[in-house]
Amino acid sequence: MTCILAVDAGGTRTQAALVTRAGLVPSRREGAGANAFDRPDWLDNLHATLAPLLAASPQALVLGLAGFSSRRPSSAAQSRALADWTAPLPTQLCSDADIALDGALGGQPGILALSGTGSIVLTRAADGTTLRVGGWGYLLGDEGSGYAIGRDAMRYLTQWIDAGAPADDPPDVHRLARRLAQRLGIAPTPDGLLEWLRGQPHPRSAIAAQAAFVATCADEGLPEAIAILHQAAEALAGQVRTAATRAGLPDGPWSHSGSIFNSRPFLAHMETTLGTPPLPPVLPPLGGAALRAARLAGWPVTPEWIATLAASLAAPP
Numbered sequence: 001m002t003c004i005l006a007v008d009a010g011g012t013r014t015q016a017a018l019v020t021r022a023g024l025v026p027s028r029r030e031g032a033g034a035n036a037f038d039r040p041d042w043l044d045n046l047h048a049t050l051a052p053l054l055a056a057s058p059q060a061l062v063l064g065l066a067g068f069s070s071r072r073p074s075s076a077a078q079s080r081a082l083a084d085w086t087a088p089l090p091t092q093l094c095s096d097a098d099i100a101l102d103g104a105l106g107g108q109p110g111i112l113a114l115s116g117t118g119s120i121v122l123t124r125a126a127d128g129t130t131l132r133v134g135g136w137g138y139l140l141g142d143e144g145s146g147y148a149i150g151r152d153a154m155r156y157l158t159q160w161i162d163a164g165a166p167a168d169d170p171p172d173v174h175r176l177a178r179r180l181a182q183r184l185g186i187a188p189t190p191d192g193l194l195e196w197l198r199g200q201p202h203p204r205s206a207i208a209a210q211a212a213f214v215a216t217c218a219d220e221g222l223p224e225a226i227a228i229l230h231q232a233a234e235a236l237a238g239q240v241r242t243a244a245t246r247a248g249l250p251d252g253p254w255s256h257s258g259s260i261f262n263s264r265p266f267l268a269h270m271e272t273t274l275g276t277p278p279l280p281p282v283l284p285p286l287g288g289a290a291l292r293a294a295r296l297a298g299w300p301v302t303p304e305w306i307a308t309l310a311a312s313l314a315a316p317p
Contacts, residue, residue: 006289023308064099103288144236
């Protein structure tokens with residue numbers, strides 16, 4: 001089987017897929033995240049996910065790695081580590097944000113707002129020049145990200161615990177905090193929450209995972225959850241505006257990528273804040289990696305191939 005291998009290695013999970021010359025996806029796998037910044041086991045995680053797919057002898061491999069930049073010495077060390085088991089396969093390493101930009105815009109000019117575990121805004125001009133805003137990681141930024149949303153929800157919980165977690169609160173007070181404590185399966189005490197956090201193998205991902213719960217609560221009309229999502233959307237929209245100004249793209253267009261955009265309140269508030277609707281993503285980030293891998297292999301990339309790939313990736317595994 002003639003194929004290429006596309007990989008989206010994010011902060012929380014890694015997705016990989018074999019793609020044929022027809023744009024079909026005969027095999028895909030999912031594993032743990034591979035952000036070298038805070039996952040010492042990033043290489044082992046990648047190897048565990050990719051080894052069965054590499055056995056298919058793909059013609060090219062593109063890895064979109066969280067936090068990767070070819071201009072940084074730490075990323076050069078990643079390249080050397082990966083070369084030990086990807087050589088002599090034609091391989092391209094890039095950021096997971098780069099493949100998200102390629103996928104969402106289909107290689108066309110515009111602006112990408114990405115919000116998953118972390119967040120970043122990227123632009124591409126007509127001449128192919130790219131520019132980034134944000135992407136500073138959870139210690140310095142990640143505004144509007146899953147981590148930021150989960151952290152803000154946790155702060156509602158810590159404030160409730162600090163207030164003594166009063167059992168006689170009216171039913172409409174501290175609803176998000178009470179529901180979050182139930183979701184985590186903890187007693188509403190400092191020891192209960194801190195012990196939960198201590199027991200997480202990857203605390204950043206565990207906190208970011210609470211963003212989906214916040215989105216569910218927002219769908220149910222919880223004011224605290226809606227406020228968290230609106231605040232996150234406004235923060236990310238501010239970065240989109242900054243990027244648009246710097247890139248000379250005041251009218252966009254913009255698109256999006258990442259799990260947080262599955263939240264309708266979040267996406268709707270981004271659209272309201274920016275004043276323009278987004279372009280629907282052409283492909284997910286994994287598809288952006290496939291575009292790069294196809295070109296690396298010398299395959300023709302036609303609109304028909306992209307459409308087939310989009311349908312194949314959207315189908316259940």
